[in-house]
Amino acid sequence: MKYTEDHEWLRVEGDLVVVGITEHASEALGDVVFVELPEVETMAAAGDEVVVIESVKAASDILAPVDGEIVAVNDALTDNPGLVNEDPLGVAWFFKMKVDDLSVLDGFMDEDAYKELIG
Amino acid sequence: MADLLRTGLYDLHLRLGAKMVPFAGYEMPVQYPMGVLKEHLHTRAEAGLFDVSHMGQVILRAASGRAVDAALALEALVPVDLAGLAEGRQRYAMFTNAEGGILDDLMVANRGDHLFVVVNAACKGADIAHMRAHLDLEVNEITDRALLALQGPAAQTALARLVPEVAAMRFMDVAVLDWGGVALWVSRSGYTGEDGFEISVPAAQAVALAEALLAMPEVAPIGLGARDSLRLEAGLCLYGHDIDTTTTPVEANLTWAIQKARRSGGQREGGFPGAARIMRELAEGAARKRVGLAPEGRAPMREGVEIFASPDSPTPIGVVTSGGFGPSINAALAMAYLPADLPEGTTVYGEVRGKRLAVRITAMPFQPTTYKR
Numbered sequence: 395m396k397y398t399e400d401h402e403w404l405r406v407e408g409d410l411v412v413v414g415i416t417e418h419a420s421e422a423l424g425d426v427v428f429v430e431l432p433e434v435e436t437m438a439a440a441g442d443e444v445v446v447i448e449s450v451k452a453a454s455d456i457l458a459p460v461d462g463e464i465v466a467v468n469d470a471l472t473d474n475p476g477l478v479n480e481d482p483l484g485v486a487w488f489f490k491m492k493v494d495d496l497s498v499l500d501g502f503m504d505e506d507a508y509k510e511l512i513g
Numbered sequence: 514m515a516d517l518l519r520t521g522l523y524d525l526h527l528r529l530g531a532k533m534v535p536f537a538g539y540e541m542p543v544q545y546p547m548g549v550l551k552e553h554l555h556t557r558a559e560a561g562l563f564d565v566s567h568m569g570q571v572i573l574r575a576a577s578g579r580a581v582d583a584a585l586a587l588e589a590l591v592p593v594d595l596a597g598l599a600e601g602r603q604r605y606a607m608f609t610n611a612e613g614g615i616l617d618d619l620m621v622a623n624r625g626d627h628l629f630v631v632v633n634a635a636c637k638g639a640d641i642a643h644m645r646a647h648l649d650l651e652v653n654e655i656t657d658r659a660l661l662a663l664q665g666p667a668a669q670t671a672l673a674r675l676v677p678e679v680a681a682m683r684f685m686d687v688a689v690l691d692w693g694g695v696a697l698w699v700s701r702s703g704y705t706g707e708d709g710f711e712i713s714v715p716a717a718q719a720v721a722l723a724e725a726l727l728a729m730p731e732v733a734p735i736g737l738g739a740r741d742s743l744r745l746e747a748g749l750c751l752y753g754h755d756i757d758t759t760t761t762p763v764e765a766n767l768t769w770a771i772q773k774a775r776r777s778g779g780q781r782e783g784g785f786p787g788a789a790r791i792m793r794e795l796a797e798g799a800a801r802k803r804v805g806l807a808p809e810g811r812a813p814m815r816e817g818v819e820i821f822a823s824p825d826s827p828t829p830i831g832v833v834t835s836g837g838f839g840p841s842i843n844a845a846l847a848m849a850y851l852p853a854d855l856p857e858g859t860t861v862y863g864e865v866r867g868k869r870l871a872v873r874i875t876a877m878p879f880q881p882t883t884y885k886r
Contacts, residue, residue, distance in 0.1 A: 424738070425550035427838040428811045428845070446866065448813050450549040450738060450838060453866075475811075476550075 396499050397508035398459050403483065404499055410466075410490045411499065413459060415447075418512045420482040423449040426475040431467040432489065438464055445488050447478065460498050462491035520566035521659045521716045522723055529727075529734050537634035539567040542736040549738035553840040556705055556743055557880075560665035561735035562726050569637030570655040570713055573628040573644070583628045586648050587621065592762060592785045594772035598623045603685045603700050605770050607762055608643060613787030613794070614758035615765065616643065618750065622687040622700060629687070629698065631660070631711070633752045658698070659719035664709030664743070666883065667731035672699075672710055675725060679710060684884040692722070704740065706747025706882040745846060746839045748805060748877030754816060755803060755834045755848050761787065763794035764850065766803045771795065798853055801831065805877040806847040806863070810870055813837050814847045814863040821862045824869045830855075833863065841880050847872070 396404040401419035405412045420426070428448035438444050438458035445456035458464075467489045471477055477486040503511065517540040526533065531542030542564065544552060555561055575582035584595035593606040600623050608616040617636035622629040632640045637654075644652045663672055673680045676690045682701040690697050698713035714722045726732045741751070750756045756765045774780045776795055783792055808814055814836045819829035836847030851861065857876055862869040 424544070425548050425840075427550070427840075428813060430812065446812075448838070450742065450840075453813070453815070479548075 395505060396502035397505065397511075398502055399511065400457055400459075401512075402456060402459055404459055404502060406496060406499065407490065409492065409496065411460065411462070411493055411496070412487050412490050413456070414487040415456065415478065415482055416508070417482050420479050423447065423454060423478075424451045425449055426478040429471040429475045429478065429488075431469070431472060432464050434464055434467055436464045438462060438491070447475075456488055458491065459502070460491065460493050462493040464489050465492045466490040518567070520564055521719045522564045522566065525720050525723055526564065526734075531734070531736060534737070536737055537567055539634060541567060542734070544736040544738045545734050547733060549736070549742065550840050552733065552735045552739035553742050555733045556665045556707060556735055556739060557841050558665070559731040559733070560663055560667040560671050560709070561705070561739070562723060562732050563662040563664065563735050563740055564659070564723070565662050565711070566659040566719070567634035568660055569632040569634065569640060570658060570660060571630040571632065571641060571644070572651075572653040572655060573630060573648070574626070574651040574653070576649075578626050580623045580625055580627055583650055584621075584623065586650050587628065587644075588775070588781060589784060590643065590647060590786065591621075592771045592775050592788070592791055593621070594774040594781075595621055595628075596781065597772065597774055600625045601687055603687050603702060607756070607767065607770065608640065609762065609785055609787040609791065610758055611786050612758075613761040613790035615752070615756045615760055615762060616640070616758060618752055618756060620700070620702065624687065624689070635753060655713070657716050658713045659716050661712045661714060661719070661723060661726075662703050662709060663712065663726060663732070664703045664705040664707045664735075665731075666708060668707070668709040669885070671726060671729045671731050672712075674729065675722075684708070684886045695722075697722075701885065704747075704749055705743035706749070706878055706880055707743075708883050708885045742837060742840060745835055745837060745848070746841055746878065746880035747882055748848075748879060750803070751835055760803070760850070761791055761794055761799060763791060764799040764801055764803065768795060800853060801850045802853040803834070803848055804851050804855075804857075805875040805879060806833070806836070806849055806861075806872045807875040807879070808845040808847065808863065808870060808872040811838075811845055812865055812870060813845045814865055814870070814872065818847070818863045818865055820849050820851060820872070821864060821869060824862055829864075830861070839879055846879050848877075
C-alpha cells in the first residue's frame with residue numbers, strides 16, 4: 395500500500411490502482427453523508443478533483459493521484475456514504491485507475507512514511 | 514486557542530473526549546467520540562445533554578417589583594406580547610432595530626417578580642448594553658450559573674429522577690425546582706424540536722448535575738455539530754445566519770411570534786423599533802420569505818449556495834442561509850430567503866460546484882416536533 399500527502403491510499407490490483415482515503419482522513423472528515431463519483435472511462439490528470447465527499451461538517455475533494463483512466467467506481471458509496479467511516483481501508487474504495495506504468499507509484503509514501511506525516 | 518473563554522464544564526468536555534472548537538468567543542465541544550451523526554440520532558431516540566453555558570442569562574427587574582412592569586418596559590424593544598405572558602411561562606422574542614431587522618433572538622420568562630431572559634452568546638454583550646441603554650430596569654447579567662439543555666424523548670424520564678416536579682411541566686413552562694438544596698431554574702424548551710428542558714444551575718454544581726445526568730443510560734453528551742443539524746431539521750433559526758440585522762421577523766417567517774396585542778388594532782400595537790416596516794409587512798406581506806428547501810439529491814446545499822429560478826437563469830433569486838444533511842430525515846435540507854410569491858412545492862435550483870441541482874420549496878419543520886404541549 396502507498397499513501398499520498400492528501401491522505402489517500404493506493405493499492406495495486408492487477409494492472410489497476412485502487413484509490414481510497416485513510417482512517418486518519420475519514421476520522422478528520424467526520425460522518426460522510428454524500429459521495430459524488432466520477433463517470434467511468436474518464437481520463438484524469440494527477441491533481442484533478444475527481445470525487446466530492448460531503449461530511450456533516452464540510453465538503454472536500456479526492457484528487458486523482460496519478461494520470462490515468464478511471465475504469466471503475468464504487469457505486470455502493472453513493473447509496474451508503476457511511477461506509478467511508480466504517481471501513482475506509484476496505485469496502486470503501488472510491489475508484490480504480492488504469493495507468494501506463496505502475497512504477498509511478500514508487501514516488502509515494504510507504505506506511506512508515508505516512509505514519510510519520512500524520513504524527 | 515488563546516483569548517477564548519471556557520464554560521464551567523470545560524474539563525468535563527475534555528474528559529468525555531470532546532473535540533473543542535472556537536464558537537462565539539468560547540471554546541466549545543463540537544462533537545464527542547460518538548460523532549455528529551450518532552449524537553443527532555441519539556438525541557431524537559433517547560436524550561442528549563448540551564452545554565449551553567456560553568449563552569447569556571439576564572434578569573430584568575422593575576422598580577415596582579412586578580414582572581408585568583418589566584414586561585411592559587421590554588416591549589419597547591421587541592414586537593412580542595410580554596405583558597400577556599403569564600407567570601411561570603416563557604415566550605420566544607426578538608430585539609429589532611429601527612429598520613425592522615433583527616438584533617438577536619431570545620427567550621423571555623415571567624418569574625413572578627422579574628423576567629428571566631436568555632440571549633445568544635455572540636450577541637450577549639450588545640444585548641445587555643442595548644437593554645441598559647433603553648430600559649428603565651435593573652439589568653442583571655447572571656454570570657455565576659451554567660446552562661444545560663437536556664433534549665429528547667427520554668429527557669423527562671431522566672431529569673425526573675433528580676427533580677420529579679419536571680414531569681408536570683408543559684412546553685414553555687418555567688419553574689424554580691429544588692435538587693438536593695440546589696435551586697435549578699428549569700424551562701421545558703430547547704433548540705432541537707424535541708421535548709426537553711433547559712436548566713440553569715449554579716456554576717459550583719454544574720459539573721455534578723451534568724455527571725448525574727450522564728450517568729443515566731438514556732443520556733449522552735451532544736456537541737455543537739449535532740445541535741446545528743437538530744435545530745435545522747426543526748426549522749429553527751440560527752442567529753447570524755438565518756436571521757440578522759438585514760432580515761425582518763416577517764421576512765424570517767416568524768410572524769407567529771408577534772401576537773395580536775402588538776399588531777395593528779391590538780391593545781399595544783407597534784411601539785417597538787422598526788414598527789413602521791414590520792407593521793406594513795404584516796399587513797401587506799414581505800417581498801421575500803425564509804423557506805425550507807428539500808434538495809432532490811443527497812448533495813448538501815450549504816450556507817452561501819445561490820438559488821436560481823431555472824437551470825439556466827442568469828441571476829440568483831436567493832441564497833441559502835443554513836444547510837446541510839439531516840440525519841433523522843436522511844436527506845439534505847436547507848433554508849433560504851426566496852421571493853414570497855413562490856409557493857411551497859415549487860422547484861428551484863441551487864448551484865453547487867457549478868451545477869444547478871433541483872430543490873423543492875418545502876414546509877418546515879423538516880422533522881415533526883414533539884413538544885409536550
